[in-house]
Amino acid sequence: MGMFQNLLRRHAAALRALLVLTAVCGVLYPLAVTAVAQLPGLKAKADGSYVSADGRRAGSALIGQSFTDAQGRPLKQYFQSRPSAAGDGYDPASSGASNLGPENVVDTKDGPSLLSQVCARSKAVGELEGVDGRRPYCTPGGAGAVLAVFGPRDTAGTVVHPTRVISVNEPCPAAPFRSEYRGARVECAAGGQDYRDGVIVPVRGDAPARPAVPSDAVTASGSGLDPDISPAYARLQAPRIARERGLPAAQVERLIRANTTGRAAGFMGDPVVNVLKLNIALDKAAPFRG
């Protein structure tokens, strides 16, 4: 009986301790911080760093947005954000990353591989901005250049004399990005087939090692809400913006610089351009008449 009473007493103390600490850490602490956050200078930030355009709230300076039409096509008068894996793109209700791995190179029925996504984005950005969108390991059609190679393997696992080769990310009736591989004809991928038993061989191709389209333009961020792009990606888009809005190139350059944040204290992070603030500044400087 004494043991049971001890047990009871201990758990009663534990419960009381937890409730007391809940009052301190779970109620008083967040309320105190919120109270301090009401100070001028802090309040706007604590509320979410909202920014206005044309006298109405247009979003938060910290949360990225899609600058696309209802069909998801880029609005040419705006600087474009990075690709986003948050919901259908920049959905704050489902923040997050693609979580696709570095060797995610074979498209499946669930969707394109990370490699094919990168290739397709690079091609699209290249076409939009009028530059070379080619990348290593990408087909000219904007898919991952990956072969599944079947046949006897040597001790290193290489198929020296393939019996069958399939370009896995190019569904039939597409013409594969190369016609032969080690003497075997390369076939297009038939729908619903599983090629995982073959040796998966990504093909580098002859694209430049430093592509014209910067890396942040072809990758999704960690949050899916990245408000920024690299200065390189902003500069790539500048000629299109100048053309669409009838602005001198130098003025667009100035606006980019005005919305660029350098490394904090000179060494923290990377220099970035805030896309929403830049686009609001653009609208103010030269309203778009489309």
Place this chain on the structure above:
Amino acid sequence: MGATTAGVVFIGSLLLALAAVHVPLGDHMYRVYSSTRHRRVERALYRTMGVDPDAEQGWGAYARSVLAFSLVSVLLLYGLQRLQSHLLLSLGMKNVPDHVAWNTAVSFVTNTNWQSYSGESTMGHLVQMAGLAVQNFVSAAVGMAVAMAFVRGLARKRTGDLGNFWVDLTRGVLRILLPIAVVAAVVLVAGGAVQNFAGPHTVGTLAGHPQTLTGGPVASQEAIKELGTNGGGFYNANSAHPFENPTAWTNWIEIFLLVVIASALPRTFGRMAGQKRQGYAIVAVMGVLAVLSICATTAAQVAHHGTVPQAVGSAAEGTEARFGIVDSAMFATATTLTSTGAVDSFHDSYTSLGGGMAMLNMMLGEVAPGGVGSGLYGMLILAIITVFVAGLMVGRTPEYLGKKIGAREMKLASLYFLVTPGLVLTGTAIAMAFPGPRASMLNGGPHGFSEVLYAFTSASNNNGSAFAGLTVNTPFYDVALGLAMLLGRFLPIVLVLALAGSLARQTPVPVSAGTLPTHRLQFVGMVAGVTLVLVALTFFPALALGPLAEGIR
């Protein structure tokens, strides 16, 4: 300044700042846990709790108090989630499903903060701040309390007394965690982290689409989430979310916060043991392992091997533009070397070897410097194992701080070491044996296996970070990983306290010619070596099937 130089300065400045606060913070914590004086507010709390703050506890009573407090915590947190829709500030969120609520309750009480749910669409403000954030404080304070009891076991002689759990818990919260968290939270607000009680707010974007933003008491939770090595994000995207971690400099602050207590505790240990140099030796081992790991992870990320990173031209997938590659890699290293598990970039998309390093960091047992408290006692166990191994090699009597490492002590230390590998490898094997858990993988091939291995490594070591492609809000993973977290936290705690009890009873043996000095460089190298060898032997086969198979051509 080029990107590489900036990255090196970023890492160097963090290490320097941690070194600068090592002594003052370590000494402060020494005073907190050694003082015999109670503050008035603390006395009031003890009266409310109904405990006698001046009563000493033996290891058994101490352990039973830890377990009772944690059990009550799990039950209350489970209840809060299950009844969410009836509570204030629920934002219209539904009651959390049973398996998710169990997993989350265990996760936050064990200082893991593994999240099988998405914060912004599952948890209302009340559960976040009065449930989850409270455990951020108290689970951290429990870890520190256990570490202090263990150090007392090493430092005291001919006694059964290890201190009073309720006093250690209360002081850890009130005198260490709260003051730092308040300051840090305000600093984060100044950087742009949100702190309000607003509900979802819909704006029309510049392109004319609706976008719904959710605020909340984020900064206050963010501060303790890092400081207490918890890691549970207010939002699904965790510290990558601009409302949690708005700028490159808040990123620096957050990394600093998540390492600072664990890296100062060896000083506290040195002071309590009455030999500061013993503390320096322990922090030196942590430093050596940490620097090796930072170099390897950063090198892997900057070199960006692998098909997709080569196609992209950098390891940018899953990273935020404002942080960049190096700072993100530093965060990843810090979060897995401690038991934090917060992420500012997504490890699933890391290069094979970079992601493998994050896994290896956790497999080290999170001792460099580890979770708050758990890192210190984990490292001290490794020091004891090293003393024993060294004793076997050169025929010296195994002793640590004058305490004999006999059969009972060695059994407890070995069991401690075996708990997490047992959980990680068994759990991964069970998951891989069944088609249901295998179907949760997002990526194929070795990377899919890495996702499962990472999940069990993270849960068993109470880390909480993930290869987040794995779908884990299934009953199997919620239950299995919940068990891994529970056993991975409390079995080691009971073993550590039992070991403390048996060490405290001893009469110290005087230092002789046969005593292995445990404060010299040689010992630092030996502990680091023993740690690496033990971990390599235990986990190499599993790593070979995952990140090594994927990353080495």
